[in-house]
Amino acid sequence: MPKVGWIGLGLIGKPMARRVVEAGFPVTIWNRTASKADDLVRAGAKIAATPREAAAASDILFTCVSDPPALEAVLWGADGVLAGLRPGSILVDSSTVSPALARRVAVACAERGAEFLEAPITGGTWGAEKGELVFLTGGDATTLDRARPVLDHLGKKLFHLGPYGAGQTIKLAMNLLYALEVQALAESLALVNASGIASEKLLDVLGSSMGRAPVLDVKAPMMTSANYPPSFPIRLMDKDLGLALELANQLGVPLPATAAARETYSAVKGASPEDVDYAAVRSFWRK
Numbered sequence: 001m002p003k004v005g006w007i008g009l010g011l012i013g014k015p016m017a018r019r020v021v022e023a024g025f026p027v028t029i030w031n032r033t034a035s036k037a038d039d040l041v042r043a044g045a046k047i048a049a050t051p052r053e054a055a056a057a058s059d060i061l062f063t064c065v066s067d068p069p070a071l072e073a074v075l076w077g078a079d080g081v082l083a084g085l086r087p088g089s090i091l092v093d094s095s096t097v098s099p100a101l102a103r104r105v106a107v108a109c110a111e112r113g114a115e116f117l118e119a120p121i122t123g124g125t126w127g128a129e130k131g132e133l134v135f136l137t138g139g140d141a142t143t144l145d146r147a148r149p150v151l152d153h154l155g156k157k158l159f160h161l162g163p164y165g166a167g168q169t170i171k172l173a174m175n176l177l178y179a180l181e182v183q184a185l186a187e188s189l190a191l192v193n194a195s196g197i198a199s200e201k202l203l204d205v206l207g208s209s210m211g212r213a214p215v216l217d218v219k220a221p222m223m224t225s226a227n228y229p230p231s232f233p234i235r236l237m238d239k240d241l242g243l244a245l246e247l248a249n250q251l252g253v254p255l256p257a258t259a260a261a262r263e264t265y266s267a268v269k270g271a272s273p274e275d276v277d278y279a280a281v282r283s284f285w286r287k
């Protein structure tokens, strides 16, 4: 069995790491907040003192951290991954970052004789717990095949989408769509409520005309109860909208609806002292 390293025990990263430990792989973990690894250590994982140490102990090293600065810190920071990565090993990054950063990581790995797989995910905490994530990979298909024995415990579907950057691009395009869908529902509800009509009336009609849809099944109940436990936090959606707009700007593609939506997401994120789900964009109109 390959020796697996794991960096990042957030809302999605931790249930993923738990599945790898429970599948019986020898796992070495590093997380900035070390205490989050306590239960995984009790379940058999080893703890590394630095990202470098985790990399040096691994045949396949996973990173799953919040954003581009976090990934840069764990890779290029003092005692970072790149100082310990072994030739012949594989780095799999499941963070959502910019396509440009994914390409930089690929070059840095190649310089050290290691392989890189760009592998952002979709499916949320629920998918991570059940091993039913969808992987959006970019890079060399042979690297995907080498990582498959571990990825098969984490995902129900592994897409190979093209060269480095392709996985992140599809992920940003997807999240942009979800953000706009949720914002559209929030706007519809605001209009209905301002007319003195209860939210449920609109939702009942939508339910019978749209059928089952994640935005109705998962996000609408949060919006009607104004209770937003973070399944996908608004801070991460706001980050992804920023990355999508940055990419669009580099490509010269105008995204007017996304740019407008980003303003409300940023406003709600800024006004939220706690981590809330991105469905909380609804509170922009409630206010």
Ligand code: NA7
Pocket (backbone or CB within 6 Å): 007, 008, 009, 010, 011, 012, 013, 014, 031, 032, 033, 034, 036, 064, 065, 066, 067, 069, 070, 071, 073, 074, 094, 095, 096, 097, 236
């Ligand atoms: P979370 O819950 O925001 O977790 C983020 C993880 O990243 C967590 O382990 C953090 O460590 C770590 N982190 C954040 N900033 C840093 C820095 N600067 N240095 C080192 N480690 C850091 O994210 P999720 O697990 O929900 O999602 C992970 C990715 O998948 C993200 O890109 C999503 O968009 C998709 P901490 O525990 O706070 O010390």
